[in-house]
Amino acid sequence: MGFEYDNFLDSLHYAVYYLPITAKLAFAALVIGIIIGLIVAIIRYYRIPVLSQLLSVLITVYQGIPTMVALLLYNLLFSFLIGGVVEGLGLNVEVRDVSNIVVGYIALSLFAITSISETFRGAILSIDKIQFEAGYSIGLTKLQTLYRIIIPQIIPTAIPGLINNMVGIIKGTSLVSAIGIMEVMNASIIPCSRTYSFVEGYVAAALVYWAFTLVLETIAKGIEKKTKGFRKQLG
Amino acid sequence: MNDVFSIERFLGVIPKLIPYIGISIKIVLYGLVVGSILGIIVAVLRIKRIPVINQILSVYISFMRGTSMLVQLMLIYYGLPVFLKSLFGIDINSWDKMLFVYMTFILNEGAFLGELFRAAIESVPVDQTEAGYSVGLTGPQTFIHIVLPQAVKTAIPGYGVDIIGMFHNTSIAFTLGVVDLVGRAKTLGTASGHELEAYAFVALIYIVISILLRLLFYVLDKKYSFGREGVKS
Numbered sequence: 002m003g004f005e006y007d008n009f010l011d012s013l014h015y016a017v018y019y020l021p022i023t024a025k026l027a028f029a030a031l032v033i034g035i036i037i038g039l040i041v042a043i044i045r046y047y048r049i050p051v052l053s054q055l056l057s058v059l060i061t062v063y064q065g066i067p068t069m070v071a072l073l074l075y076n077l078l079f080s081f082l083i084g085g086v087v088e089g090l091g092l093n094v095e096v097r098d099v100s101n102i103v104v105g106y107i108a109l110s111l112f113a114i115t116s117i118s119e120t121f122r123g124a125i126l127s128i129d130k131i132q133f134e135a136g137y138s139i140g141l142t143k144l145q146t147l148y149r150i151i152i153p154q155i156i157p158t159a160i161p162g163l164i165n166n167m168v169g170i171i172k173g174t175s176l177v178s179a180i181g182i183m184e185v186m187n188a189s190i191i192p193c194s195r196t197y198s199f200v201e202g203y204v205a206a207a208l209v210y211w212a213f214t215l216v217l218e219t220i221a222k223g224i225e226k227k228t229k230g231f232r233k234q235l236g
Numbered sequence: 237m238n239d240v241f242s243i244e245r246f247l248g249v250i251p252k253l254i255p256y257i258g259i260s261i262k263i264v265l266y267g268l269v270v271g272s273i274l275g276i277i278v279a280v281l282r283i284k285r286i287p288v289i290n291q292i293l294s295v296y297i298s299f300m301r302g303t304s305m306l307v308q309l310m311l312i313y314y315g316l317p318v319f320l321k322s323l324f325g326i327d328i329n330s331w332d333k334m335l336f337v338y339m340t341f342i343l344n345e346g347a348f349l350g351e352l353f354r355a356a357i358e359s360v361p362v363d364q365t366e367a368g369y370s371v372g373l374t375g376p377q378t379f380i381h382i383v384l385p386q387a388v389k390t391a392i393p394g395y396g397v398d399i400i401g402m403f404h405n406t407s408i409a410f411t412l413g414v415v416d417l418v419g420r421a422k423t424l425g426t427a428s429g430h431e432l433e434a435y436a437f438v439a440l441i442y443i444v445i446s447i448l449l450r451l452l453f454y455v456l457d458k459k460y461s462f463g464r465e466g467v468k469s
Contacts, residue, residue: 003322061450065443067404070418074435081432172304179306179411186307199314207299207307214302 011192012205019188026174034113042121060115068173072108076180079104105177113170120162124155153231160225185209246433259416260406266338267402271345278350300347305405309340337409356391389460396453400446
């Protein structure tokens with residue numbers, strides 16, 4: 002036993018090769034989370050009857066489930082339902098050929114929606130009521146006010162929270178390895194199964210995740226700086 | 237759907253799973269108590285800005301923030317024995333898996349709580365420290381009697397979020413083969429061929445405990461929100 006540098010390089014190679022899959026999982030969840038999370042936050046801000054209460058209960062409950070447990074649960078449901086779905090749609094594929102990466106996308110997106118909607122809700126609440134009234138007073142409709150006045154101001158306020166959410170989602174993608182999806186975490190230990198020494202693989206995986214998070218964080222901080230001007234404080 | 241999920245089986249798994257909540261709680265307690273001590277040390281060292289140590293700590297915090305707990309758990313479980321063996325010749329391969337889980341949680345919490353405490357301590361205005369000095373208190377006295385009580389109040393909501401996150405993270409311990417809630421649910425499922433009921437109950441336990449923790453910290457935050465208005469000059 003010891004740290005084999007060559008095996009480490011092998012693992013690093015595999016980890017980087019599978020990084021696009023992790024990135025795809027993370028970005029899909031982030032984009033879905035931002036779009037639906039914003040809609041959820043707006044529904045809850047305007048207190049649209051029934052829908053708003055329903056969403057707040059659902060989000061509170063869903064935030065209580067760890068992503069890992071959600072993944073295992075969905076994976077199980079997936080294995081029960083996939084046969085029926087394939088048959089129902091009349092697809093000409095073998096059931097065992099259907100990848101369960103869908104489960105990863107669904108679980109991560111739901112996680113992203115719940116966490117991002119809370120970030121946006123906080124950001125909307127931080128905007129002064131005057132801003133809405135100013136929009137209405139110059140004849141903008143509700144939607145126009147949202148789109149032209151409120152959302153541009155939400156962005157800079159929400160970005161620090163969104164960065165945290167994004168880091169959380171990237172970390173969440175590593176859990177997907179537990180249901181057997183080939184991504185950075187699982188790929189990096191492929192060479193290890195030859196030598197039965199797993200340190201090199203996990204060091205490689207850790208470095209790839211770390212670098213990936215740091216790069217994205219730097220980009221997001223750049224965006225934060227650029228969007229700061231959207232929200233001017235009156236003296 | 238009837239053979240997929242049955243109420244009888246669901247009720248049947250409850251007594252088999254309940255005792256394993258203790259394992260998750262034990263992990264959280266270790267992470268919380270030892271992690272908080274480590275966190276305070278990290279926070280104080282970071283505030284003092286001791287050259288070298290400060291840089292090492294910021295790398296440590298960045299690593300803990302930038303990688304998932306699963307990666308850290310695997311790294312400690314597989315890496316630490318190799319590291320200790322090749323450097324000091326100590327063999328820890330026979331250690332209990334739970335020890336590695338505790339260690340991961342403690343190290344992870346040390347970083348997160350360290351940042352939380354640092355932010356809380358730095359949020360106390362400097363005037364408070366100066367006021368302490370002006371009435372003749374020493375440095376440590378000022379810190380313990382003036383700064384710390386105010387910092388603790390600021391840290392409460394963050395602490396709550398952190399504990400709930402840590403409780404959720406206990407669900408990854410089964411990947412090492414530790415028999416906790418999820419691990420037990422898995423073995424129950426394999427034994428009976430019906431996993432759904434066990435997993436559903438595990439999810440329910442996590443939901444209930446998370447909501448209870450949130451309520452607890454909501455009440456605590458309300459209770460300790462006095463004196464936050466600030467002094468008017």
